[in-house]
Amino acid sequence: MQFQVGDSVFHPVHGVGHIVSVAEKRFVENQARLYYHITVGKGTLWVPVDAQETIGLRAIISKRDLERYRHVLKSRPVALNEKHSRYRLELAERLKRGEFLALCEIVRDLNALAGRKPLGAADQASLRKAREGLDQEWAAAGGVSIAEATREIEALLINSRASVGRG
CATH class of the missing domain: 2.40.10.170 (Thrombin, subunit H)
Incomplete structure (x- = not known):
C-alpha cells in the first residue's frame, strides 16, 4: 500500500x-x-x-470499522496459553505486528486476567503497550481525544471482565 x-x-x-x-x-x-x-x-x-x-x-482503521472492534472488546476473553513462555512469545509477536485486532484482543484478554490476579511485570508492560496503541488509534479513527477513547474502551471492557485463566 x-x-x-x-x-x-x-x-x-x-x-x-x-x-x-x-x-x-x-x-x-x-x-x-x-x-x-x-x-x-x-x-x-x-x-x-x-x-x-x-x-x-x-x-489506521476507519471510523466505520470501530463497530466491529467494539464487539471484540465486549466479547468473552480468550484464555492465554498454559505455557507461560509460549504465550509471552505469542504476545510479543502480535504486538510487533501491531494489527488493530490483535491490540483489541491483547487488551481484552490481559485486562480480564488482571481482574482475576495481579499481572507480572512482563504482562503489565504488554498490556500497557497494547493499550497505548489501542487508545491512540481508537481516538484517531473516531475523531475524538485520547481521553474520550480511553473512557469508551474502559466501558466496553466491563462486559469482558469475566475471569480467564491460562488454560
Whole structure:
C-alpha cells in the first residue's frame, strides 16, 4: 500500500503518526532510498517506502470499522496459553505486528486476567503497550481525544471482565 502526504498511519512501536512528506534520503548506505517522513507525538520517523510492510506500518482503521472492534472488546476473553513462555512469545509477536485486532484482543484478554490476579511485570508492560496503541488509534479513527477513547474502551471492557485463566 502506498501512502500519501496527509495520511494517518500506525507504527507498531511508535503508534499513530501522520505522513508529512515522501523524500529521497541517503542515510547509512550509499544508495538513496525513498522514505516516508512521519510525525509521531513529539518525534519524527523516516520509514523506507519499500520496507513499510516489513516494519508493520499500516493505515489506521476507519471510523466505520470501530463497530466491529467494539464487539471484540465486549466479547468473552480468550484464555492465554498454559505455557507461560509460549504465550509471552505469542504476545510479543502480535504486538510487533501491531494489527488493530490483535491490540483489541491483547487488551481484552490481559485486562480480564488482571481482574482475576495481579499481572507480572512482563504482562503489565504488554498490556500497557497494547493499550497505548489501542487508545491512540481508537481516538484517531473516531475523531475524538485520547481521553474520550480511553473512557469508551474502559466501558466496553466491563462486559469482558469475566475471569480467564491460562488454560
